[in-house]
Amino acid sequence: MNGDAGVGENEGPVSIFDGDSATKWCVGNETPTAEWKMTEAVTVNYYYFTTANDAPERNPAGWVLYGSADGSTWTELSKVEGATLPTEFFTDSEQYKVENPQSFQFYKLEITAIAEPGKGLLQFSELKLFQSAK
Numbered sequence: 001m002n003g004d005a006g007v008g009e010n011e012g013p014v015s016i017f018d019g020d021s022a023t024k025w026c027v028g029n030e031t032p033t034a035e036w037k038m039t040e041a042v043t044v045n046y047y048y049f050t051t052a053n054d055a056p057e058r059n060p061a062g063w064v065l066y067g068s069a070d071g072s073t074w075t076e077l078s079k080v081e082g083a084t085l086p087t088e089f090f091t092d093s094e095q096y097k098v099e100n101p102q103s104f105q106f107y108k109l110e111i112t113a114i115a116e117p118g119k120g121l122l123q124f125s126e127l128k129l130f131q132s133a134k
């Protein structure tokens, strides 16, 4: 797992995959990136975010999800702009469908906007990836 470091000691990008909505990735910029490697190549068809414990102005509002076979050449899988995630804490977003699903072992999430640009921080507590609709 690589990505922009967290504001706090326990707020790094690994927090989005620990299955715990009480832990978050909280970053001191609005357009951070996280990259990770699956144990094997998988196709992601759907995904959603879970909001954090406070500050909904830091929610993601735009992002691009990429996949890669080698971790260096990236294919755009899903691009979302102008999204509105729940303002409630610890709450799952709507489910987003990958427009261009393909099997990859490496994935990258680039955040392109937060809910209230200018606030200076991005956060969410979980990213859930699925092969079929939940």
Ligand SMILES: [Ca+2]
Binding pocket: 015, 016, 017, 018, 019, 020, 021, 022, 023, 024, 125, 126
């Ligand atoms: Ca978490």
